[in-house]
Amino acid sequence: MDGEDQDLLKPLLRRGARRALRDEGDGVLSVLPEEGAASAGRFEGLYGPLYDRVIQSDRLRRLAPLAYGPAGPLPDLDGFARQVAEATESGVGDAPPILLDVPCGGGTLLPRLRAEGYAGVVVESDLGVAMLRRAARVRDELADGATVLLRADAQDLPLADFTVDAAVSLNGLHCMPDPRAFVESLARVVRPGGRLFLITLVSGGTRRADLSILGGRVTGIIPTAPPDRPTLVRWLRDAGWQDIEPLGGEGLVGYAAARGA
Numbered sequence: 640m641d642g643e644d645q646d647l648l649k650p651l652l653r654r655g656a657r658r659a660l661r662d663e664g665d666g667v668l669s670v671l672p673e674e675g676a677a678s679a680g681r682f683e684g685l686y687g688p689l690y691d692r693v694i695q696s697d698r699l700r701r702l703a704p705l706a707y708g709p710a711g712p713l714p715d716l717d718g719f720a721r722q723v724a725e726a727t728e729s730g731v732g733d734a735p736p737i738l739l740d741v742p743c744g745g746g747t748l749l750p751r752l753r754a755e756g757y758a759g760v761v762v763e764s765d766l767g768v769a770m771l772r773r774a775a776r777v778r779d780e781l782a783d784g785a786t787v788l789l790r791a792d793a794q795d796l797p798l799a800d801f802t803v804d805a806a807v808s809l810n811g812l813h814c815m816p817d818p819r820a821f822v823e824s825l826a827r828v829v830r831p832g833g834r835l836f837l838i839t840l841v842s843g844g845t846r847r848a849d850l851s852i853l854g855g856r857v858t859g860i861i862p863t864a865p866p867d868r869p870t871l872v873r874w875l876r877d878a879g880w881q882d883i884e885p886l887g888g889e890g891l892v893g894y895a896a897a898r899g900a
């Protein structure tokens with residue numbers, strides 16, 4: 640299985656990264672110098688499992704509007720996964736499509752994508768070792784041979800240019816120290832015509848969301864203030880994303896977009 644994972648991932652990597660690919664245990668692959676060299680911050684401690692518990696519970700997640708105000712696609716994550724599953728198509732004939740889920744955390748989206756009929760390859764990527772180990776358990780429970788786990792910094796992905804057919808990011812952008820670099824990194828690896836689906840907190844959306852952001856900043860969960868909606872849309876456009884479509888929400892928002900040529 641581990642060898643098969645490497646065979647699946649290697650062709651997607653930048654040339655220099657292929658040689659560095661190794662298994663860090665539990666099927667988590669990495670090209671980073673050594674475990675712990677780069678850190679995903681608070682998610683490696685107690686907050687990670689707590690976050691997973693809340694986000695993966697349909698009952699708790701439906702309370703998101705209490706914390707953020709209108710929360711876009713978040714309360715109906717199955718509907719969001721359906722949208723991603725239906726829109727992710729291969730750019731190469733009969734080859735299976737490739738979807739990047741980043742940061743994947745503890746694998747929240749994976750079972751939903753499979754339940755909604757997505758049968759292609761999934762690259763589950765995150766910087767957090769503990770988060771990825773939980774995503775590995777989710778994958779193993781699904782006996783999912785078409786999913787690989789990649790530990791990487793999402794702001795500087797080791798994937799080659801234009802290698803994936805779509806990227807999905809749930810609550811990731813606002814956890815990045817450099818959210819603009821994250822948007823650019825996604826635009827580099829998604830092929831022209833490929834898709835992006837994004838859910839993130841934004842600044843200046845609602846008072847409640849701004850308070851949540853402040854709480855996240857104080858506790859170190861949110862490393863820098865996320866952009867407001869116009870700034871995020873401008874970053875997306877500047878990075879090469881087109882047909883930018885809001886998916887609802889005010890403080891916690893969703894966007895879909897297509898990669899320009």
Ligand SMILES: C[S@@+](CC[C@H](N)C(=O)[O-])C[C@H]1O[C@@H](n2cnc3c(N)ncnc32)[C@H](O)[C@@H]1O
Binds near residue numbers: 694764770814
């Ligand atoms: C709020 S969680 C979202 C995870 C997942 N999408 C979900 O909703 O279950 C944010 C994730 O970002 C990861 N993360 C933080 N900084 C990162 C970076 N520079 N590169 C990749 N992942 C990072 C954390 O490890 C954490 O799993």
